[in-house]
Amino acid sequence: MSEWLVEVFQPFLALALAPGLVGFIRWVKARLQSRSGPPPWQPYRELRKLFRKEAVVSGNASWLFRFAPYVLFASTLAIAFLVPLLVVPRHFDMVGDLFVVVYLLLLGTFWLALAGLDVGSAFGGMGSSRAVTVAALSEPTIATAIFSLALGAGSTNLGAIVMATMSEPSTVLTPGHLLAFAALAIVTIAEAGRLPVDNPATHLELTMIHEAMILEYSGRYLALLQCGSWLKLFVFFSLLANLFFPWGVATTLTLGALAWAVVTLLLKLVLLAVALAVLETRVAKLRLFRVPELLSTSFLLALLAITSSFLLR
């Protein structure tokens, strides 16, 4: 019974930590650019502010505009249920595997893109068109990366993958594993709308992708959307961390193991956040029509991952 409790608790832990993670990334970036920058818990204040504000909805919009934030937030929260954060032998594997996670993300993008179109402004359309292009082009990479992971672990269920990688630590150094990690890292940046692909901080209409779609939102809808995208980033990071470097994830339900799992999770997330912050300060935004080249290199990496794992098998 207690396993279920832990697994139900995990997504809410993720929900709580997600804004902090993004705040921490912004704080590290500010520090790197020798600015003092807002404190890491600034996003929590943003959310509180937005929840208190009234929502302004465009006259052109239909019920879909108001319903999309709920769908996006619910789908991202559902992903949080499926991703292995703390405990490994998971009962939720039964509900969905890595493909389900990917397609739940796609569900979120689908509804957000439609919401972007619903207001009838040029920016919404532009944002949706670009977001959908990036999502479509990153699909093959994700699928190939899953294929190589499944080859290694013998199953696409997330818990099983983590267990398999934990049981044979040697697989981590195999080229297949590392190439798959690199491919999935690039896709994470593209999907989460981080710098080389899309600049989360900008409001320059012609360059933004994710921001353009949520341009029209305000009040509690904007809060839900922001929280959804932060949770998405958190989930991606935890996937990268646990699937490829799963040490520290608790396999037994003792309190000590759980505490140690939380600590290791936080450590891994901080490491990844710093890495992302360094990357974002080092690199400038790519032109939209260079993004496919980036995604095709990631696809190539994933394909190499598979061929190497095939040959070594």
Add this chain to the structure above:
Amino acid sequence: MTPPGVLVAGAVVCYLAGALAAFLSNDRWGRALGALGAGSGALVSLGLGIAALTTGSVFTAVLGVLPLTGLALRIDGLSAFFLIVVALVGVASAVFGYGYSASYQGRYSLRRLGALFNLLLLTLTLQVMADNVLTFLLLWEAMSLVAYLLVLTEHDELATIRAANWYIAITHVGFAALLAMFFLLSAGDPAAAFDSLRANAPALAHRNMIFLLALFGFSAKAGLIPLHIWLPMAHPVAPSHVSALMSGVVIKMGVYGFCRVVLDLLGGGPAWWGGLVLALGVASAVFGVLYALMEHDLKRLLAYHSVENIGIIFIGIGAGLMFQSYGLMTLAVLGFVAGLYHTINHACFKGLLFLGAGSVLHATRTRNMEEMGGLIKRMPRTALAFLIGAASISALPPLNGFASEWLVFQTLLGGSQIPQPSVALIMPIAVALLALTGGLAMACFVKAFGITFLAIPRSRAAEEAHESPASMQVGMGILALACVGLGLIPFFVVPVLGRALAGLGRLPSGAATLTVSFPLSIPGTFGSMSSPLLAAGLLLLLGLVPLALWLIGANRRIRIGDTWGCGRIGQTPRMQYTATAFAEPLRRVFAELYRPTQDLSIDFHPESKYFVQSIEYQTEIHPWFEKLLYQPLIRLFRQIADRVRWIQAGWLGLYLTYMLVGLVALLALAWWAP
């Protein structure tokens, strides 16, 4: 008469009665009775299909009606499954057709439409039961003829006639291939009943030739690359409920025929068979979706998507064939089950989308997306139905598209168990291209739904659109429910399909070949997924979030304001994104493939070149199958025809010389020949 026999007779009688009633009167009553006949016939065959599939009983009947070898009918698992597919889409489009064809009252002959619609359903229902070569081929050609006549309903436009010509031409080429294939298969046995073909199939001489002819013939009907060019021409010009039936069911007869011949009669073959089918499937999927992206005629877009989804079905079947050749029987059955599951799913959501497009066409009199917009406020129920269709075709989780695409992915992942690494490498490439297709399909349907239904109407017709009559909504409702329902019960559908395929050809005939526990996890495959739990979870969360917001006292007031436009006053429809603009990034990414022709004409203000009076941007994409394959073929035949025409040159002396030369030649032949 055994109960199935009664049901078969019942369905046939309903269809014929419907056809007769529709033919006799050209007014409301004709439409009503025609739709009633079709609907009831479809319901009866639905019951028949479900009964036959669940009980697994095989019904056979031989009637001396047809000449030469007589009419032989047999319902086994495969036929029962396709009966359900026919009936499901049949009921929905019959009900939809009643409302939709009202607008044809003055313009086209309703008699012909109603009667032919019933006949099409009749030929489809009997086609899946055919049990000897003559019955199969006669019904096959009758189906093509009736579909061709239905495509020609709106015969006053030139495009319709051109499309109908292409349709009947390619279908007939396919039929010629099937004729040759069946006679090679029956190897001189004039009776040519299917069970005798099954018996001596292993000892056949030209198995590869038979396979290639079967693939050619059935892909001409199914619309696989490169025999697909009739599909985006014929389906848009047909009346919408007919194109729903054609796209949903008629092209599935290609899938049924292929399974019947290659799986059942031939019993599978060497690995390259599966490889070729897989390659064609992947090519059709990718090209189908790529060309669909560039379309802004709503029904052409849906037609190209039919090509894509047929590709996905054949990916499943191709993978199954490959596994069968390597002896991985569980994976083989899984592959075929995935293919068939996607068949019924595609029938449901494509039928739904075509009915939705028909409802939009009924309201706005146009198929061009650039002239639509804002229909979600004017046609809420059609919009909802179209949204469900769009979501399920883009394989979004709780719906049926995801369930079958997930199964196809799992099958392809199973490819890693193929002993030869060189062959096993094909699978990841197939997985990648299938994923790309899924992503592009999602992009295409965001465009289709977004531009058609959302934001501000772009034309007067869209502005004055109104919700379509009740019968059309009921038609769409049936299929929408089917999409949602089929998405929730994969754990029930997969074992039933496994039983339907049991015993076909060399497949293991064990009853429960696919042991499936509650969540859809199949031994020997990689993942597990449970749609019902997923759907329940999503609904729960959707309910939880507003509750949480209420709990934390979030501000619930909403103020209606203007869309943000960087400070300009007022918003005109021209400021919105258009379908062409929406697909522009992807056209630029795949420019090598599309080779778009673009021309930009700017006429400047007379006084200074810095001010512009009007800019016109024109882009055109010619699918290069027609350019590279079909145009040269036609030119070749035209040249031969011109030369042959000169034989009849008009000079009497020349004609007599032909006779003299012919006589002397034959005499010489007779004289020297042994």
Add this chain to the structure above:
Amino acid sequence: MIVFALLLLPPLLAAVLAALVRPYRPFVGWVTALLSLAPLGAAVALWARALQGDVLTAGPGEFLRADGLSVLLALCVSFVAGLAAWLGPGLAAEDGYHDPERRSYRVYSNLFAFTMLLAVTTHNVGVMWVAIEATTITSAMLVPLHVTKASVEASWKYILIGSVGIALAFVGTVLGYFDFVNLAGEQASALNWTVLVASAPSLHAEVLKLAFVFILIGYGTKAGLAPMHTWLPDAHSESPSPLSAMMSGVLLGVAIYAIVRWKTVVDAAVGPAFTDRLLIALSLVSLVISAFSLIAQRNYKRMLAYSSIEHTGLTCLGLALGPLGVFAAMLHMVNHAVAKSMMFLLAGRVQQRYQTTGIAQVAGLARVMPVTAGFFAAGMFAIVGLPPFGLFISEFALVRAGFAAGRGWLMGLVLLLLVVAFVALVRHLNRMLYGAPPDATPIGEREPWALVPLGLCLLILLALGLLLPSPVSQLLDQVVEITTQ
């Protein structure tokens, strides 16, 4: 004896009556039409007797003999002759013809019917040749009914090519007789078909081969086999449509009947290989020429003529594919006779309304004459071999026979040619049916009673396509038995 009288005399009587009534009056048309029903009745009686298995003979030294094959042809000839009589000029008051033309139509069409009936029922191969030569003469007189430059040219080409061809057939007959005389000396009944077949095994292979070549070229000319087909498109596009219905429907059949008679004799002596190779060669050439000529066709009557060449090629191909093939070929001939005569009569109605034979000028037929357009479309679907009409079944049986005879690649090529013809014909049909009719074409059907017999033809085609009633298949089995001794 009376059956033969009932079969042969009425057309003669009709011809004489028409010739005698100097200023033509409509009652002559009605009388001749009624008289044309007598041969049909007689043919059906012969059919009934044939089904019981007995072969009727009449006249001195079995001059007339009606076995299964003759009965089949007699049925076709009398049916199509009846159609032409009921739908030909001379019945209605104003059918676009003048009195002399009506009178000569009545005279010569009945003579034409008589000669064809004589050809198929005579036992003597020489008399058969004489009758077929007479068909050329009688039908040639009718080709230029409307005297125009084109019809005169067509008639001259028809009479000349036809006569030269038939003369070659006579050379073949003489060589056959020469071979028999050198075996068993001169006998009066030497040219009787049964005698020839009985003595065939002992005849000399060399001479019979030469004889068959002459026969094939000769009767092939009348059957429209390539390369002797050149008269067919001209004659059919210029002659009045009831005549071209008779010619295209059954004259080709009668010529094929003659080829089948001689093929049985030669096969008994030399074995089927030789004749099959010749038949396949010529029928392939016919298929190629007709299929590709249909693509760029501009005149719908010539289109129907080329389609006849194609179906003659198919029938001859069927003859060369063994017993199954002969069954298919004969069924195909019957189907084609009914379908093509119906199509030509419909083409006549269309030409009467649009006053042109150009495909491009005839547009909007579905709106101008809905019922005729419906029949025309159904007829076209029948000709291209779509179900539920009879030609689908016969083409199916033909291809089945081809594969059973082990000629897979040949059948592949034939199927390809059939598809080429299919696409061409369907495109032409669509150009005629739809679109806006040229202005000032009167809308609505005229003389609707004329559509009743055509509707009957359609019903027959449906019956042959869906049911193939047992009497028909039994008769065809008898024919197969006769021709493949």
Add this chain to the structure above:
Amino acid sequence: MNSVFSQMAVLGSSLTLIFGLILLWRRSVHAYVTAFLWQSLVLAGVVATVAYFHRDPELYFVAALLLLLKGLVIPRLLRRMEQRYGAERELQPYVNTATSLLISGLLVLFAYALARPLVALSQLPTRAGIPLALGLIFVSLFVIASRKKALTQVIGFLMLENGIALLAVLGTYGIPLVVEIGVFLDLLLGFIVMQIFIYRIRETFESSDVDQLGRLRH
């Protein structure tokens, strides 16, 4: 006894062939009609000799009929038609005289090669004439194909009939009477119809050369 008979038969058939060849190099229609007239007479003579040697009364009747029909009736009709339209010159045929003679020579050689099995099989004394008859058939076919005047084509056709009659007489001593009468009837009717058509061509085309008949194409 037989040698005289066979020599006369061979002489008769070679004369017939020679008259056939006249068509090739003469140009005027008048010459063609006389050639045909003489050919028919020689043919009647051959039939009469066969009747005499074979003592077969039927053949006498056939010879008489042949003489009447092809000797008198048809040539007179041809003369009348010829006078009506003045002495027409045969236009330049498709093939000039030298090549037509060459071709007809080849055709006669081909006829000889072809008739080898026939001559070997036949026991009748007149068998030596069979290749000549076949030769005449091929030559007259070539004449019909290569000439441009309608009248010349008719004469070519009549010569073709003569060749066949000669073959019948030499090979089988005449085909059964019923068929023989039928053949003559057909020939007469055929000729009359052709004449009607030639008159009609004259009316509509003002000249009877076949070159103008090129309107019906494809």
